[in-house]
Amino acid sequence: MHRNIRACVAVLLAAVGAQVLPSAPPAQAQTAPTAAELRINGAVSTPLVLTVSDLKKMPRKTISVMNPHNKKTEMYEGVLLEELLRRAGVAQGEQLRGASMATYVIAGAEDGYRVVFSLAELDSGILESEVMVADTMDGAPLGAKEGPFRLVAPHEKRPARWVRMLKSITVVRAEAQ
Numbered sequence: 365m366h367r368n369i370r371a372c373v374a375v376l377l378a379a380v381g382a383q384v385l386p387s388a389p390p391a392q393a394q395t396a397p398t399a400a401e402l403r404i405n406g407a408v409s410t411p412l413v414l415t416v417s418d419l420k421k422m423p424r425k426t427i428s429v430m431n432p433h434n435k436k437t438e439m440y441e442g443v444l445l446e447e448l449l450r451r452a453g454v455a456q457g458e459q460l461r462g463a464s465m466a467t468y469v470i471a472g473a474e475d476g477y478r479v480v481f482s483l484a485e486l487d488s489g490i491l492e493s494e495v496m497v498a499d500t501m502d503g504a505p506l507g508a509k510e511g512p513f514r515l516v517a518p519h520e521k522r523p524a525r526w527v528r529m530l531k532s533i534t535v536v537r538a539e540a541q
């Protein structure tokens with residue numbers, strides 16, 4: 365008798381399992397890896413979502429710079445932030461006037477770190493800041509703690525605005541006081 369009940373339960377469980385399990389998607393299917401993206405958003409006419417391969421198709425620059433932190437000469441390759449802002453439709457050159465002169469960008473990272481640049485200091489008509497979104501250092505892609513995107517501000521004394529793990533560039537118009 366006991367044997368029969370056990371057999372019954374086993375059959376029932378198998379039946380339930382056969383119905384329930386296939387309809388529950390495997391956990392891994394929901395966490396499929398996606399390519400890391402850099403978002404150019406906020407007060408822009410054309411928001412951009414960029415992958416490393418998108419950057420590879422744009423005009424690229426190479427900058428050799430001494431990292432003030434570790435005193436090593438590093439070669440970064442990537443796209444000028446000015447170029448990305450141009451593609452997002454941000455005012456530049458002669459258009460950079462009026463309210464645009466009180467507009468800034470927040471560069472945000474995966475770890476929550478954020479830094480600010482004014483549009484004016486990223487405009488080569490005003491200053492050759494050469495601030496770059498780098499995707500390569502010394503010929504290799506940036507590691508997980510650095511990239512895949514890193515902001516490089518090559519003329520600054522401290523690398524405090526060299527945002528690692530860069531994930532967003534948000535354009536913000538400062539409110540009138």
Ligand SMILES: Nc1nc2c(c(=O)[nH]1)N[C@H]1C(S)=C(S)[C@@H](COP(=O)(O)O)O[C@H]1N2
Pocket residue numbers: 433434473474475477522523524525526527528529530
């Ligand atoms: N995402 C992120 N980027 C960051 C920081 C940070 O805390 N988080 N610190 C900044 C500061 S204060 C410095 S000095 C440099 C340090 O860069 P390193 O670790 O490559 O030397 O990274 C800058 N970029």
Ligand SMILES: [Mo]
Pocket residue numbers: 522523524
């Ligand atoms: Mo720092």
